[in-house]
Amino acid sequence: MAYPADLKYTKDHEWMRVSSDVAEVGITDYAQEQLGDVVFVELPDVGRRVNAGEAFGSIESVKAVSELFAPAAGEIIEVNPALKDHPETINTKPHETWMVRMRLADPGAIGALLDSAAYEKLISVS
């Protein structure tokens, strides 16, 4: 699967789709493949403020649980309600399935994240 150029990526295998100061956050195709069948997603409450790198939820597959880390600082403004009944869309459409929307504390800081080429390079060596 191709890694869309309009997304920003983290070393923790999450992506952000940013438009002005709001970002959608999801996990990458590489991450979902490592996890296997996703069966449960635990997301933060709307209104919670998180720091970059803070564990703010978890994602569970049949075989394991992994923490979700906030890719940037900000406030959670929405969680994807569809994931409650259909967490498997994270497997089938990883780059379209956002988990939370957050208002970024510092939209300028996302420049430090990886672009798609850098992310593809990262996963090719892991």
Place this chain on the structure above:
Amino acid sequence: MVPYAGWDMPVEYSGISNEHLAVRSRAGVFDVSHMGEIEIAGKNALAAVQLISSNDASLLQTGQAHYAALTTPDGTFVDDMLVYRMATSHFMLVVNAANTEKAFAWISEQIKTIGDVAAINSSNRYALIAVQGPAAREVLQPLTGVDLADIGYYRFGYGEVAAARATISRTGYTGEDGFEIFVPPNVADRVWQAILDSGRSADVIPCGLGARDTLRLEAAMRLYGNDIDETTTVLEAGLGWTIGWKKGAFIGRDRLLEQKERGTSRKLAGFEMIDRAIARQGYPVLSGGRQVGMVTSGTQTPFLKKAIGMAYVPTELHAVGAEIDIDVRGRVSKARIVTLPFYSRS
């Protein structure tokens, strides 16, 4: 692939859920060659098996198998195993891969004084392929001259499968009908491929360790290292039905009898999550804010689509319908005790 008891094992081929559902609806094929085989033979083979096994092997006819505990003097598990009666004075024990060396050393030591009996670790002589699911028989039948309908549940027979010399056993670790086929390792590839080819039109697929674990959990089959080990007794594990009380002495019998009369202070229970959470191995079971037990196995199961698991709980909490709290990574989540197994085929 993951390292597993000295073997490289596939966790999944096409996805755990997909493989799990294939076994429940059609059939799946598992390479379980890692399982250990220990054979006990000689004039006193029955006496030897009776000494080391919880179950009563005198009840086995030739061609029949049963589940049993390989017990310690404390009535706990050196391992769990299937005991096959190959002939009047010849048994084969199928044990867990990680325990094969330990079990073999244990058995050899215990039977030393019996005389006229030998135990050999014949694990290297067998590859083991499991075909599990409602379509297992029709997939396997075209590959063998043995009429599989003649092999009853927990019975086995000999014949050829895909032109390989085989022991065909109607057993499994999935809660479905199916067969486990012992073949010489040098032809295992061919047999594996022949089964997949035969099953192609029925959409039979290869399955890995992941689905094996979720399938056995739905069927409430215990997993050594999770649900049972050297610290849990046969009675605590809810496996009292594997104890042949009438056969007389066996290792651990005294302690188990004492525990049976006195009652166990804890028992393995099945639970379903009430709150939205998945309780996994090692998570504490709480009562009144205090840890009183531990989850031994747990996942979200693909077929039942529920978060289920097994846990040791104090006997007073071991009642169907009782609610327990489980510490799921710092969050207290409610679960309900349910009847085992979670799944049984109709």
